[in-house]
Amino acid sequence: MSITGYKFLRPELAERLRSAEVTVRRSMDGSHQGMHHSSAFGSSVEFAEYREYQPGDPINLIDWPVYARSDKYVIRQYHEDVSIRCFILLDISQSMQYQHKGSMSKMDFACHLAGGLMYMLTGQGDTVSLMTFDSKLRDHFEPSGSFAHLRPMLEHLEKIESKQQSDIESSLHLAAELIKGKAMVVVISDLLEEPDLIRRGIDHLYHDGKDLTVFHVLDPGELSLPDHGMVDVVSMETNEKIMVDLRQVRNDYLQQVRHYMNEIRSHCTDRRVYYHIARTDLEIHDVLLARSSKK
Amino acid sequence: MIFSAMTFLYLLPLAVLPVVFHFLLRQKRKKLMFSTLMFFHRTDPRLHRRQKLRRILLLICRMLLIAFLLLALSRPMIQGNIGSDTDLPVVIIIDNSASMAGPADSGHNKLQLAIDGARNIINTLPENTQAGIMLTVDDEQIPNINSLTTDRLGMLAALDSITPTAATGSPAKAINKADRLLTAGPVGAGMVHVFTDMQDSEFARAADFKNAASLETSLVLHRIATVENEISNISIKNIQLPNQRILPNHTYYVGVVLQNQDYDPVTVQLRAVSSTDEVFTHNITLGRKQISTVPIELTPEAPGAYTLDIKIAGDGCDYDNHGYAGLLCDETAGVIFLGSALHYGALPNAISPTGKGLFTGLRNIFVAVDDLGKQITELNPIMIVSTYDIIAQLHEQNKIAILEDFVKRGNNLLIVPSTRYNLLAKPDELVLPPAFNIKLAPRQIYSKPIKLAVLDKKLKLWQPFRSQSGSVDIGIVAITATHFLKLDDSWVPLLGLDYSKAILAQRQIGDGHLYICGSAFDSNWNSLPTTPAFVVLAQQLALQSATFTKSTRQDQNSITITAGQGMPAHLAENLNVKLSSLAGSSVNYSGPADKAPAILTPAVILHETAQRQIAITVKPCDLESSSIYLSDTEAQSFAGSLGQTEIKVVNYSSELKYSTYQSRRRHMDLFVTMLILATVAFIAEGLFANPSTGKAENAPVIDTDPQRRQGK
Structure with missing residues (x-):
C-alpha cells in the first residue's frame, strides 16, 4: 500500500489512520464480503433467526437437534457481512475558504478529512466515492475499493476551487436520489445555512436508509468572533456588508451560534447520525479517530 | 447671561470637531471578510438600530463635552435684581471734569445739578446706612471722600467744596474704585450713583467699563443733559512754549493753539496779558473744526519767571476759554x-x-x-x-x-x-x-x-x-x-x-x-x-x-502739562520739591515729588528742587472741550453693552431719593454647573464608547469538545 505525495493525505496522517476502523450503525447493502452487517442473510458465524423448512431448501441446512426435540423441520439462518459503499459529500462553497484562527482554511481542513476517510475506508475493504457540492452537486466519482483508484479523487481535492454559494439542502436531496441502496454517507461541510434546511436534507438521506456521518467544519474565529471593534463585516459568499461593533454583538452572536449548533446536534442525535465538530485548530487525525471505532 | 471670558465663547464652534473627525475617520473603518452573516442577521435587529443611535449619542456627548468645557472656561453667570435692602450702602460719583462746568438744560451749571442730586440722596439716607462720595477727577482738596461713612454732615460739606476742574475724568476708574469700596464694605454689595453729562470723550471706550464693577454692585447713571451751543466753541487745544533755553533780551514766541470744536465759523478775540503788563490781543476766525496757532511774542529782559494770562472771548462756551503760559528765563x-x-x-x-x-x-x-x-x-x-x-x-x-x-x-x-x-x-x-x-x-x-x-x-x-x-x-x-x-x-x-x-x-x-x-x-x-x-x-x-530735542527735553525749564495729569516722569522722582503758584490756581506744596497733588485747573506752577527751577504751564484738557455728548438713545445703547457691568441709565431728576433706584443685584456663577455637565457628558461618552456587553469574559462558551459533551 503506497499512498504518498498527496497534499491532503500525507504519510504521517496515513500512518496514524492505518489501524483505524469505520463502522456503521445501520445495515448496509453490499455485493462483497466485508465487515459490516447486511440486511440479507448470509454465511457469517453470527446467528440471525430460525425459519421453517421450505421445499427446495438444501437439507443440510436443517437444524437436526431442533427436529429431534420438536419434530419440526427448521433451518438456522446467519447474518451476512458485506463491504459498504461510502459517499463523501464535500462542501466546496465559498464560505469554506474562511480562515481566521485555525491552522488552515475550512476547505483545506475538509479536504484533509475527506482524504483521511477515503484512506481509512479503502483500508478496511470498503468502497468510497467523492462527491462535491456547493449550490448543487458538482463532481461525482464512481465508488472505488482500491488505493490505486483513490488517486483521481485525491488529485481532484487539490484542484478544488470555491466559487459558488452553498445550497446544502438541495445538494443533500440530489445526493439522496443519486445514491442508491443502503450506503454510508459522510457530509463534510460548515453547514452555514438555516438549521431547518439542513434538517430536511439530513432527513431525506436518513429515510433513504443511509448511514450518515456529519463533520461540521468550523473555524475557531466563527465560534468566538475576532476582536476588532467597529467593522464592516462582508459575507464571503454574497458580498453583503453590514456595519457591526463586534464587541457589542459578541454575546448575541455567540448565543445564536450555540443555539444553531444545538439544533444541528440534537437533530443528528435523533436521527442516529454521527455528528462531529471539526474545528480547524484541532489535529485532523484526532477528528477522524473520533469517528473510528478502533483507535 | 454674561460671560467673563468671552474669548472661550468664540471657540464654541470647535464643538463640532467630533462630527468632523467622525466623517473623516469613517472612510477608514476596517473591513472583515466573514464566512456568513447569518448569525449577525439573527441577532437582535434592534442592536443595529441601537448601534446607530449609540453613535449619534456618542457624537452628541462629545460635542456637549467640548461645549460645556468651553462654556465653563468662559465663566458664565446669570444675574438679576432681587428686592431691596434698606441698609444697602451707596457711593455717589460726581463727574467733576471740565465739561461739567457748562450749562445744563435748566440753565444751571451741570456740576451744581450733580451736587444737588447727590445731596438729595444723602438727605434721604436711612439712619446708619453708609454712603461715600467719589469724583471722576481726583481732587485732594475735597475732604471726606473716597470712603464709606454715616456722617451726613461731613458728606454734605464735601459736596459743597467740589469745584469745577479743567481736567478730564475717568468714570470707569471711579466706578471700579467705588465697586471695590462697596465689596470690601460690611455688606459686600451696594449701589453706585453716577452723576455725569456723559461726554463722548469719557464714555467712548465702552471696554473700559466692562469689568469695572462686580456683580454685587448696582449702578445707576444719572445723565445730565447738556445745552447745545448756539455759537461754536473755541477751545485752547495747546500752549506751545519755546523749545529753547530762554535767555534775557531775546524774543521768544508762545504759541496758543486754538480749535473750533464745532462746525460753524466763529471769530474770537484772544487776549493775553503778561506778568510785565504787556497786553496782546489778536482776533482770529476759525472755520469748521479748524485748528490755528496764535503766536504771542515775549522778550524777557532779565532772568526769572514770566507768565501770560490767556483768555478767549466771543465763542459759545466759557469754561474752556482760560489758560496760562509761563516761561523761566535763565541768567546767561x-x-x-x-x-x-x-x-x-x-x-x-x-x-x-x-x-x-x-x-x-x-x-x-x-x-x-x-x-x-x-x-x-x-x-x-x-x-x-x-x-x-x-x-x-x-x-x-x-x-x-x-x-x-x-x-x-x-x-x-x-x-x-x-x-x-x-x-x-x-x-x-x-x-x-x-x-x-x-x-x-x-x-x-x-x-x-x-x-x-x-x-x-x-x-x-x-x-x-x-x-x-x-x-x-x-x-x-x-x-x-x-x-x-x-x-x-x-x-x-x-x-x-x-x-x-x-x-x-x-x-x-x-x-x-x-x-x-x-x-x-x-x-x-x-x-x-x-x-x-x-x-x-x-x-x-x-x-x-x-533748542531742546527729544533726548535733552529733560533739561528744559519751561514745560507744559495738561490739567489733572500729574508731573512728567522725570519730575515725579522721589525728590523733595516745592510747588508754588506763579499764576492761576493756588498751589503750595512742599514734599516728595511723587506725592505732589495733581493740578486740576489752568495755572503756571514753579517747580523747585535743590538743583533747578522749572516753570510748569498747566493747560486745560482739550478733550473736555468736545461738544459731543451721548444722547439718551446712545446712553441706553452704551449701557446695554457692558457685559458684567450693568448700568441703568436714567435722565437726571431733581426728585431723586435714596430709595428711588435702590435694588440689590444677585448673580449665580455657572462655572461649576458647566463643569458638572461636562463631567456628565464625559461619563456618558465613556459609557457609549465602551459598552460592557462585549466583554469576552461575559461571552457564552460554545462547547465543541466531543468528549466533554459525552461526559467522558
Whole structure:
C-alpha cells in the first residue's frame, strides 16, 4: 500500500489512520464480503433467526437437534457481512475558504478529512466515492475499493476551487436520489445555512436508509468572533456588508451560534447520525479517530 | 447671561470637531471578510438600530463635552435684581471734569445739578446706612471722600467744596474704585450713583467699563443733559512754549493753539496779558473744526519767571476759554572759546559785547585745552569755539570724543581758522580729524574782495535776516582770504561764493550742530566782522544749540502739562520739591515729588528742587472741550453693552431719593454647573464608547469538545 505525495493525505496522517476502523450503525447493502452487517442473510458465524423448512431448501441446512426435540423441520439462518459503499459529500462553497484562527482554511481542513476517510475506508475493504457540492452537486466519482483508484479523487481535492454559494439542502436531496441502496454517507461541510434546511436534507438521506456521518467544519474565529471593534463585516459568499461593533454583538452572536449548533446536534442525535465538530485548530487525525471505532 | 471670558465663547464652534473627525475617520473603518452573516442577521435587529443611535449619542456627548468645557472656561453667570435692602450702602460719583462746568438744560451749571442730586440722596439716607462720595477727577482738596461713612454732615460739606476742574475724568476708574469700596464694605454689595453729562470723550471706550464693577454692585447713571451751543466753541487745544533755553533780551514766541470744536465759523478775540503788563490781543476766525496757532511774542529782559494770562472771548462756551503760559528765563548761557581771545578776532565781542551776558544773555569763557572736560561739566555751555590748531592738538590727545559727545547732546561746535595765521606765509594746510568728515582746500587769497552769498536760505539760522517776502539779506559781505570747504551730502553750506565754494557750513551731529568756517572772523580775511549782520549771525550760531530735542527735553525749564495729569516722569522722582503758584490756581506744596497733588485747573506752577527751577504751564484738557455728548438713545445703547457691568441709565431728576433706584443685584456663577455637565457628558461618552456587553469574559462558551459533551 503506497499512498504518498498527496497534499491532503500525507504519510504521517496515513500512518496514524492505518489501524483505524469505520463502522456503521445501520445495515448496509453490499455485493462483497466485508465487515459490516447486511440486511440479507448470509454465511457469517453470527446467528440471525430460525425459519421453517421450505421445499427446495438444501437439507443440510436443517437444524437436526431442533427436529429431534420438536419434530419440526427448521433451518438456522446467519447474518451476512458485506463491504459498504461510502459517499463523501464535500462542501466546496465559498464560505469554506474562511480562515481566521485555525491552522488552515475550512476547505483545506475538509479536504484533509475527506482524504483521511477515503484512506481509512479503502483500508478496511470498503468502497468510497467523492462527491462535491456547493449550490448543487458538482463532481461525482464512481465508488472505488482500491488505493490505486483513490488517486483521481485525491488529485481532484487539490484542484478544488470555491466559487459558488452553498445550497446544502438541495445538494443533500440530489445526493439522496443519486445514491442508491443502503450506503454510508459522510457530509463534510460548515453547514452555514438555516438549521431547518439542513434538517430536511439530513432527513431525506436518513429515510433513504443511509448511514450518515456529519463533520461540521468550523473555524475557531466563527465560534468566538475576532476582536476588532467597529467593522464592516462582508459575507464571503454574497458580498453583503453590514456595519457591526463586534464587541457589542459578541454575546448575541455567540448565543445564536450555540443555539444553531444545538439544533444541528440534537437533530443528528435523533436521527442516529454521527455528528462531529471539526474545528480547524484541532489535529485532523484526532477528528477522524473520533469517528473510528478502533483507535 | 454674561460671560467673563468671552474669548472661550468664540471657540464654541470647535464643538463640532467630533462630527468632523467622525466623517473623516469613517472612510477608514476596517473591513472583515466573514464566512456568513447569518448569525449577525439573527441577532437582535434592534442592536443595529441601537448601534446607530449609540453613535449619534456618542457624537452628541462629545460635542456637549467640548461645549460645556468651553462654556465653563468662559465663566458664565446669570444675574438679576432681587428686592431691596434698606441698609444697602451707596457711593455717589460726581463727574467733576471740565465739561461739567457748562450749562445744563435748566440753565444751571451741570456740576451744581450733580451736587444737588447727590445731596438729595444723602438727605434721604436711612439712619446708619453708609454712603461715600467719589469724583471722576481726583481732587485732594475735597475732604471726606473716597470712603464709606454715616456722617451726613461731613458728606454734605464735601459736596459743597467740589469745584469745577479743567481736567478730564475717568468714570470707569471711579466706578471700579467705588465697586471695590462697596465689596470690601460690611455688606459686600451696594449701589453706585453716577452723576455725569456723559461726554463722548469719557464714555467712548465702552471696554473700559466692562469689568469695572462686580456683580454685587448696582449702578445707576444719572445723565445730565447738556445745552447745545448756539455759537461754536473755541477751545485752547495747546500752549506751545519755546523749545529753547530762554535767555534775557531775546524774543521768544508762545504759541496758543486754538480749535473750533464745532462746525460753524466763529471769530474770537484772544487776549493775553503778561506778568510785565504787556497786553496782546489778536482776533482770529476759525472755520469748521479748524485748528490755528496764535503766536504771542515775549522778550524777557532779565532772568526769572514770566507768565501770560490767556483768555478767549466771543465763542459759545466759557469754561474752556482760560489758560496760562509761563516761561523761566535763565541768567546767561556760556560760550567756551578754547585758547586765547587773540585767535578769534571779533567773534567774542559779537557773541557777548561785555563778555558777561549783559545784553545778549551769552557770556564768553576762555579755557585752556587741558581743562576742557571739566569746564564743560561745570559751565554747561551752549557752544564751544575752537581753531583748527587746537582741534589738531585735541586730536593728538584723543579728546575729540569729548567734543563729539558735547555736540551730540544738543550743543554747537564752531571751528574757525586762527586770526593769527600769517596770510603772507606759505598757505596753511588745515586738516580736521576724520570724525568730522570734511576737507579744506588750500588757502586762497583774493587781491580784490569777492562778495559772499547766503546759500541755503531756508534754514532757521537765517530767520532774523528774513524779510516778509522770504528773502534773506545779510548786507554786503566780501572775502579776501579763505579755505574753501569740500563738503559731502551730510553738510549744509551756509555762506560762500556758490555751492561749490562754501566758506561756512553746518552739519547735524546727534542733537547738536558742527559749524566749520574756512575764513577767520577778522577784517584781513573777510568783511563780515565790520557788518551789522555779524553780531546777529554769531548769536544765532550760538543759540541754535539752545533748542531742546527729544533726548535733552529733560533739561528744559519751561514745560507744559495738561490739567489733572500729574508731573512728567522725570519730575515725579522721589525728590523733595516745592510747588508754588506763579499764576492761576493756588498751589503750595512742599514734599516728595511723587506725592505732589495733581493740578486740576489752568495755572503756571514753579517747580523747585535743590538743583533747578522749572516753570510748569498747566493747560486745560482739550478733550473736555468736545461738544459731543451721548444722547439718551446712545446712553441706553452704551449701557446695554457692558457685559458684567450693568448700568441703568436714567435722565437726571431733581426728585431723586435714596430709595428711588435702590435694588440689590444677585448673580449665580455657572462655572461649576458647566463643569458638572461636562463631567456628565464625559461619563456618558465613556459609557457609549465602551459598552460592557462585549466583554469576552461575559461571552457564552460554545462547547465543541466531543468528549466533554459525552461526559467522558
